[in-house]
Amino acid sequence: MNRHISILGLGWLGLPLALKLQKNGYSIHGSTAELDALKSLCKHSFLTSRIKIESDNIIGDWESFIDETSTLIINFPPKRIDDIETIHPFQIKQIIKHTPASTKVIFVSSTSVYQNSNSLIDETEDCVPEKASGRALIKAEQLLQQHFGDNVTVLRLAGLIGPQRHPGRFLANKKQLKTPNVPVNLIHQKDAIDLIEAVLEKKCFGEIINGCADIHPKRKEFYENAAIKLNLPAPVFETTTKENFKIIDNSKSKSLLNFEYQFSNPEWIFTKQHLPEINIIGAGPGNKNLLTLKALEAIEKAEVILHDNLISDEILDVNTKAKRMYVGRKFGDSEDQETRQNKINRLMKSHCEQGEKVVRLKSGDPYVYGRAAEEARFLKKHQLPFTVVPGISAALAAANICNIPITERNQSNAMLICTAHTADYSFEQLNGIAHMLKAGNTISIYMGLKSLHRIVPKLLEVCKDDTIPVNAISNASRKQQVIVTGNLGNIEEKVAKATIQMPVVFIIGATPI
Structure with missing residues (x-):
């Protein structure tokens, strides 16, 4: 089964979508229009290309981008520029011109294609968008449906919220806002991603599907609470008498895809049990x-x-x-x-x-x-x-990379990890460490480069053996790694001559193989 997905637009929604689909076994080819973004996206393990859709041309290797693709996900919204009503459909025409009609397509659209009707709106509504971006999207939808037919599914997503789009920042400190009592239509990033994956998994094409949370809180209460949760100034709303609104019906997404919204109530974004894990x-x-x-x-x-x-x-x-x-x-x-x-x-x-x-x-x-x-x-x-x-930990990394057996049969059956600050603050602890070394155990000392002159004399005083091996490993595992080997009698002199750099970990009582 071909599970190769091409995602046009690795932005706020596209990138986490790509990462989740890849984790779930899909092969991903993503794109960005910007060169600067391409440099950072290339760090990911999936293929990324620069594809820029213009009204009369496609910049980039589009044929390679959609080669062997089972599904193309078109995920770039209309820009807020003049003539977007004309420009965006022309961009879609470029995609159509260079893409076979047999390709499966998911088009990420918006509920802005719906007009305010003061009622519940489902996918059967005749759309009369009130804004230029909505009119651009409905034209794009129609063009894609004419070309791809039953191979395209249109996902009309409500207002997007989630990481880096916390609603508390949307209207914070704004004044004289209208329509305080209208219901808001929102969808969390996680639900938007899961909806797209559900379409793929169920091979649900030839459909128009709304994506929106179940609950539609009132605008004023929702955005006031959202701002307060971030300790930001709450927005101020005017009292208005006539308020036009729409309520997006998501029942088709739930019945057709057997879908359950993780954030069925958008107010859950404020609750601690729904916060992302640190x-x-x-x-x-x-x-x-x-x-x-x-x-x-x-x-x-x-x-x-x-x-x-x-x-x-x-x-x-x-x-x-x-x-x-x-x-x-x-x-x-x-x-x-x-x-x-x-x-x-x-x-x-x-x-x-x-x-x-x-x-x-x-x-x-x-x-x-x-x-x-x-x-x-x-x-x-x-x-x-x-x-x-x-x-x-540094001691374990240094020991393995430098082949220092920190525990070995008939040599040492324990290793103590300690910090050089012991030498500065606690005589009893340093004395105890020295006695452990004398008993044949291996000692690892962190942050000891500047305290070597305090540590070595105490170890010599207790152990009375200046031949005990000492290894100083600087920048363990990195390109600039350096190891200085010696013993209690000469390690201070050797470290001083080597001028090694922090961080340094000392392993005392074991000899490299």
């Missing part, structure tokens, strides 16, 4: 290939990435479309740790409540010196959904 992710030692598959997928889908200092560029470049925010701390930073952590907590909360997919990206493993505990407790306190994705 991912606290361990990015490992820095090499992209050492990410877990779950981490990679979450980073690819992220809309906001809050990242620490040691996250490598190659991992950040997995997703170049997300909003990146540096929230890390470098050696010597003067910012108060509590202030910094409170800022991170606020950012996670605010972006999640806006419906955005948040990734909190930490080097190594989140619970190994990653301070994930503070963030997890904050999220749990505020009842925000989250999951922690493990990462390969």
